[in-house]
Amino acid sequence: DTGVSQNPRHKITKRGQNVTFRCDPISEHNRLYWYRQTLGQGPEFLTYFQNEAQLEKSRLLSDRFSAERPKGSFSTLEIQRTEQGDSAMYLCASSRGDSRALHFGNGTRLTVT
């Protein structure tokens, strides 16, 4: 178990630029989740995949956000035309089978200037 890996750890970008984050889940885990966390808050659900299928997407997720998991392994989260309000920690988690206990990565901290 090498854990959930997220890259990059930190990303600073200017408003209006596009950014892409990557998540590598634990290898035998078929479910993958993206959450966002801002200071003083718990994580907020963004979306999740079962294998390569994106099964649910939060209403919080604007059209500027898109996530993919093309081969059911790693996933990418892209934010287009970033805004200052997108500044947050983006967390990826994975789980196996029907388990609802999640394994988290260290997150990608996005700062939009």
Place this chain on the structure above:
Amino acid sequence: AQSVSQHNHHVILSEAASLELGCNYSYGGTVNLFWYVQYPGQHLQLLLKYFSGDPLVKGIKGFEAEFIKSKFSFNLRKPSVQWSDTAEYFCAVNAVDSNYQLIWGAGTKLIIKP
């Protein structure tokens, strides 16, 4: 809509003190309940979980939590804290008959004075 409330945002205790962190949720159906911990500079880790059965669940590092269905509560306890328990603690809830989303509390920052 489901929500999770953690009563204390910050708790400061001395070593060997007893700990209880409150968590209440709002949802009328069957739930799975979780406590996660985030040590400084580290990722979120599962501390303990309740799915069904004995409402008193034991987790890692001497932590336990009790599910009281009538009070919609899942409080976290530890009889004697250590300096290494300094961390942020999050309660999370998942509605069994819905999707795989976890709804999270805002977290409690626990500082243990040596």
